[in-house]
Amino acid sequence: MAEGAPETGPETGPGTVAGAGRAVRRSPLGGFAPVAGERVRMAETPFLAQVDVRADPLGEAAAGLAAALGTPLPVRPGTYTGPVTGYPPCSVFWLGPDKWLVVGAEGGTPQEGGPPGGGAAAGGSGPPGGSGTLGGGAAAGGSGPSGGSGAPGESGLAARLRAAAGDGHAAVTDVSAQRTVIRLAGPAARDVLAHGCPLDLHPRVFGPGTCARSTLARADVLLAAGEDEEFQIFVRSSFAAYLWAWLLDAATEYLR
């Protein structure tokens, strides 16, 4: 009792990653089991590297970033590009006329044992393909917080983007911890979102490749539409549990 504290093993479970030493990384929705229904599927994609970029779209920094990313920064409002392959695979979301969010898998996702947030807790009874599809987006991850030349705790992606911006007038900020991502998919996904989002979600307006910041159940979100009725919902970590509960409630009628 006198010598040292008792050795408490790191808590493990869905959405947690044991890091070096005894540090445990816990995703905001690590305690929630993914949903895999016929019409609605829902899972968290935790620990993505997210970098906020501000620059003049016509400036020198934007050109450097575009060269490094392998794609121009999207200038059409409400669109995103990606995932771009080549460079560390990442997506670039338009947030404003001089502001983008670059999202890469580099922040590290649990590599062992299937889709993030899935694993053993999912229970084997769900329809096949459900959580597998949802987990696919993060397949490129797993490198862990890489040692870049950036600030402490910063993802390697941010350091690389800052280097790419060079001496140009730009701000590159790591915001990986700010938001987590909920992937919502299935034929009823649009209907679930429409329960609490003021956006026009008609496929003609909000089809694949479009994104928008708006509110979902009064929480600020960045919503992005992908192929096959799959949506990414970027939500602040502190709002994630609330939004997950709200989505579950909104999806109840489609899960019967």
Add this chain to the structure above:
Amino acid sequence: MLLIPCPWCGPRDETEFHYGGQAHVAYPADPGALTDEEWARYLFFRDNPEGAFAERWSHAAGCRRWFNAVRDTATNRIHAVYRPGEPRPVTG
């Protein structure tokens, strides 16, 4: 409920926006030279027309940009939106 056309994002629901009051209220060139009454007039006095009114809005839950809109205060119809720095458009 208003449908406000953000100059960048297009028509969005009013709940995404934040109202910013009358547009084109210039900061006094030399505030120190103003009398208290003139200063108070700059700070607190705003037009209150019935009809077209140029006002500022912020797309707070969207692209987070400020812009100006000419709104008819009687009908709530928005006649024009324009970006900061652009002159007020002539509206019918």
